Amino acid sequence: MSSTAPWTNHLVSRAVLQPHFTELEASRWEDETMSVLLREDPGMLGPKTWYQDHHELHWAKLPDESLCRAYIQFSLMRMCHQQEAMKVLLQGVAEGLVLRGLLLTTRDQLFEDDTPLETIDAEELISDWSRGAEECCLRWKSALANFFGQGTQELEAPAITALREMRKWTHNPRADRKSAMESVILRSGLGLEILRIANPQVGLENKTPYLSLSFQRYRWKESLLSCLLEWVDRVLPPRIETGRSTSANAQEFLQLLSRHRVCPFRSNYSSVFAFSSERCFLAEAVRWMLPTLAAKAPSATWICKASLNQLFRLICGFSAANLDALHLDEELLLVLKSSAKLRGLRQELAKGFHEKFHKNVDPSTRGCRSCYHQAEDSKCVRYWAVEPSYRTEIHGKVVTPYPANDPDRLPPTGKGVAVHTDYIPLMDLGLRKISRRADVLARCGRDVTLLVDAGSLNTVLAGVSFDTFSYEDLQKIRYESSAGKETKAIKRGSQFRRFEWGKMHPVGSRKPAGGKPGDTYTGYAGMEVTDTSHIRLLFTHAADVERMVAAITPIHPHAARDLRRATAYYCWNFVAPQHVDHDATWTIALQTYKEATADEFNFVMMDLGCYVETAENALWWFQGGHTHGTVVPRLSSMLSNRNLSQGIGVTLPKTSFQAAQTQSSARDAFEALAQKWQVDIK
Numbered sequence: 001m002s003s004t005a006p007w008t009n010h011l012v013s014r015a016v017l018q019p020h021f022t023e024l025e026a027s028r029w030e031d032e033t034m035s036v037l038l039r040e041d042p043g044m045l046g047p048k049t050w051y052q053d054h055h056e057l058h059w060a061k062l063p064d065e066s067l068c069r070a071y072i073q074f075s076l077m078r079m080c081h082q083q084e085a086m087k088v089l090l091q092g093v094a095e096g097l098v099l100r101g102l103l104l105t106t107r108d109q110l111f112e113d114d115t116p117l118e119t120i121d122a123e124e125l126i127s128d129w130s131r132g133a134e135e136c137c138l139r140w141k142s143a144l145a146n147f148f149g150q151g152t153q154e155l156e157a158p159a160i161t162a163l164r165e166m167r168k169w170t171h172n173p174r175a176d177r178k179s180a181m182e183s184v185i186l187r188s189g190l191g192l193e194i195l196r197i198a199n200p201q202v203g204l205e206n207k208t209p210y211l212s213l214s215f216q217r218y219r220w221k222e223s224l225l226s227c228l229l230e231w232v233d234r235v236l237p238p239r240i241e242t243g244r245s246t247s248a249n250a251q252e253f254l255q256l257l258s259r260h261r262v263c264p265f266r267s268n269y270s271s272v273f274a275f276s277s278e279r280c281f282l283a284e285a286v287r288w289m290l291p292t293l294a295a296k297a298p299s300a301t302w303i304c305k306a307s308l309n310q311l312f313r314l315i316c317g318f319s320a321a322n323l324d325a326l327h328l329d330e331e332l333l334l335v336l337k338s339s340a341k342l343r344g345l346r347q348e349l350a351k352g353f354h355e356k357f358h359k360n361v362d363p364s365t366r367g368c369r370s371c372y373h374q375a376e377d378s379k380c381v382r383y384w385a386v387e388p389s390y391r392t393e394i395h396g397k398v399v400t401p402y403p404a405n406d407p408d409r410l411p412p413t414g415k416g417v418a419v420h421t422d423y424i425p426l427m428d429l430g431l432r433k434i435s436r437r438a439d440v441l442a443r444c445g446r447d448v449t450l451l452v453d454a455g456s457l458n459t460v461l462a463g464v465s466f467d468t469f470s471y472e473d474l475q476k477i478r479y480e481s482s483a484g485k486e487t488k489a490i491k492r493g494s495q496f497r498r499f500e501w502g503k504m505h506p507v508g509s510r511k512p513a514g515g516k517p518g519d520t521y522t523g524y525a526g527m528e529v530t531d532t533s534h535i536r537l538l539f540t541h542a543a544d545v546e547r548m549v550a551a552i553t554p555i556h557p558h559a560a561r562d563l564r565r566a567t568a569y570y571c572w573n574f575v576a577p578q579h580v581d582h583d584a585t586w587t588i589a590l591q592t593y594k595e596a597t598a599d600e601f602n603f604v605m606m607d608l609g610c611y612v613e614t615a616e617n618a619l620w621w622f623q624g625g626h627t628h629g630t631v632v633p634r635l636s637s638m639l640s641n642r643n644l645s646q647g648i649g650v651t652l653p654k655t656s657f658q659a660a661q662t663q664s665s666a667r668d669a670f671e672a673l674a675q676k677w678q679v680d681i682k
Contacts (some may be wrong), residue, residue, distance in 0.1 A: 137188035151208035170227045194224045200291040205267035215267035225666035250314035258328040260296040265529045275339035281312040338539040349550035357554040380444035385454040386608045397422040401599035408634045413500045435613035436466040462622040502574035507541045508567025559586040566652040575632045581624030584657035588621045593646035600633035601645035
């Protein structure tokens, strides 16, 4: 059994160190350790391994490191949470085919998947709900009370199990059961326990470092309240009258936040943007500031009646010196100063791009004075009429700048799936090319192409802008985008798994992922705020989004709407077959760097009959529901280890938008539930 020692030691050390790791540190450490262990002992997992192929379980010999890694990821991160698969794994352990040590870390893995979120059978959970419901509610209450009472990692798993079972039990309940179910929840004390945990006052999530991390991962307040939305009638809370605030009030407000250490930066990364805009401030003030300060500083009665809009404007009026004089805690002071810089950048960008696109415009003709008399295709802002045609037959196919049988073509990389891939040469598609026009840029200082619907010329379907940012701004974006690698690379969805070339690192929030028990809409792995460096990192990413949104706002304001709430995806040598996305917003993409040849890493807008010959500083925007994808490079290019293509994409997937809406509704339900159940929430 000597060959098992390195892996067993690895698991023991990971079990000890994991609570002190961020997800990013744990991932990096595991990757490094994995390669060392495999190099020292290729047979450390025993003679056989367990893996998945088309949702079936198999035993097979261990052929190489890739399958070994896939086995570890699969067994630790997914199937251990499904009963039937768990039985197979346990059988393997009993027979000595899988090491017992593997079971040590099944609980704390973060990953993404597109399998169904929950696998619990509601009928199996409570076959006769009238007799079993109260017992279950008591068990759920106990699991939640234990975890949130002590805040230790070992008590988290039962709380997650309780959440999963509650989700199933409360999903679409029958109308004739709602009243009885509500009675059981109240009689068992589960309702009171949920309201205690979900109280908008900040306090519980800061109780222990691990609770902060757990609240960040599982959004416990929203997740638990969401279980009640389907069947508990809600009553809107009464409106309150507001009064005027003074500068002294605004100073006291910030000092109270600092003195009581109530800012939930570590349990909810998005709260760092509470002062970045009036919209964010209003949402965060109602969400946690006012309830928390009402409890922590009851003598400051003016807070609950303050005009939040006026309070925000007063805070925005404080200079850096004014803020320093308040002697605030380090993290809050950094958030306030960073927010002021972000607001200043927003104003500066809005002014700069407004001048770029309106300064040389003739009011009478509404055209550019430098090119008004030029042919349409030579104007600095040109319009191409296109007839959208939905090319579903090309979904999943790979567009190349070379013949389909080229020996240097980029091969598929998918694991456990058929390797057959359809290649289509770009030249065979008859697409119009949108490329950089140096003469137009020299004459007018801008080069924009807008694709408009031929059936409705006022409807813009996509746009492309070249040389979008100044040299200084582009350098800042390049520098800041390198920090995108601090987050964990995203795993591809089903439509990309056959062609997993390049990396995509997300910054923002994601929909619930399948396989991870109790998962919910939350930040991507690596988004946790553990110190001031993480706060600075979040603001640098926000600045990237601000620049990209500002660049298209004067040309196409409709496309820029809601994108400040979107997720940014930082890409390195990333390629994608032709596909569609299901997004709630438009998508903006920026090419920050390109060392590849001109015919590689271009962008196809298949349904619009065009493609963009990408170049550094090119920005384009489109609707994800239109077929799009990459003109993939040659294999020799990808193997050159060069930074061939680097860029940023910004969008908000529809599923994430819907999940965010659900969480917002859950937060809104708290006060109404407390009133209905006559619970004192003070």
